[in-house]
Amino acid sequence: NKTKGAKTFYLLGSDYIWPRTSNKIARKHIEGHLQGAKVVGEEYFPLGSTQFNSVINKIKLTKPDVIYAIIVGGSNVAFYKQLKAAGIDLSKQTLLTISVTEDEIDGIGGENIAGAYACMKYFESLDNANNKAFxxxxxxxWGAKTVIGDVTQAAYLGPWLWKLTVEKAGSFDIDKVAAASPGVEFKGAPEGYVRIHENHHLWSKTRVGRAKLDGQYELIYETADLVEPDPFPKGYQ
Structure with a gap:
């Protein structure tokens, strides 16, 4: 928002708890913390939906500064193809997603999403020693054409973090492992250094990438420090 000066936002999501909760937090932030900003639309779609022309027409009418899209899975293929077919140019229309990784772009096609922004912890293109080896x-x-997204990297982190925590706990007992997890560090993460918070989420850097034609993301922003995980921020419930 600092660089775009955005004032109007259209929130989209698949119809289940994660997009609805994420958009609830987004709405609170937009309306309570961004001066003069407002939400001009909020819509949800059943999982597996492939028809988005109605909401795309509403987007064309309301002309929001930002489309904030949390559509998941195969629905993304239809959504981004239909956006492009409707003449919405993502090099001019700001779209931010938290649900399209390089894996989804494999199905969407880079030409249908180039220019969109994604906020993630990890992108395959990250330039650090861990990722260069990973x-x-x-x-x-898994094959030379395999792409790696944020979710894939998270699946890789899980067993490593579990291993480190089991070693710290000296036990496979679930309660003992959970109690031992705060402060566990993983220095070999492809995204870089991470550690486990008392709430069992990860301290990580937050990153924004911009989708390119080749299906990769160009890193355009990252936090200087690790961000404290706070899945249900006070005042946003």
């Missing part, structure tokens, strides 16, 4: 090793195992 990507070729992953592709050697």
């Amino acid at each position: 990507v070729p090793a992953f592709q050697k195992m």
Whole structure:
């Protein structure tokens, strides 16, 4: 918002708890913390939906500064193709998603989403020593054309964090492992250094990438420090 000066936002999501909760937090932030900003639309779609022309027409009429999209899975293929077919140019219309990784772009096609922004912890294109080793090793195992997104990296982190926590606890007992988890560090994460918070979420950097034609994201912003995980911020419930 600091760089775009956005005032109007259209919130979209698949119809289940994660998009609805994320948009509830987004709405509170937009209306309570961004001066003069407002939500001009909020809509949800059943999982697997492939018809988005009605909401795309509303977007064309309301001309929001930002489309905030939390549509998941295969629905994304239809949504972004229909956006492009309707003449919405993502090099001019700001769209921010938290649900489209490189894996989804494999199905969407880079040409249908280039220019969109995504907020994630991890992108395959990250330039750090851990990731430079991880990507070729992953592709050697799963195929040279395999892409790696934020969710894939999270699935890789899980067993490592569990291993480190089990070793710290000296036990496989679930309660003991949970009690031992705060403060556990993983220095080999493809995204960089991470550690576990008392609430069992991860301290990580927040990053924004911009989708390119080749299906990768160009990193355009990252926080200087790790961000404290706060899944249900006070005042946003």
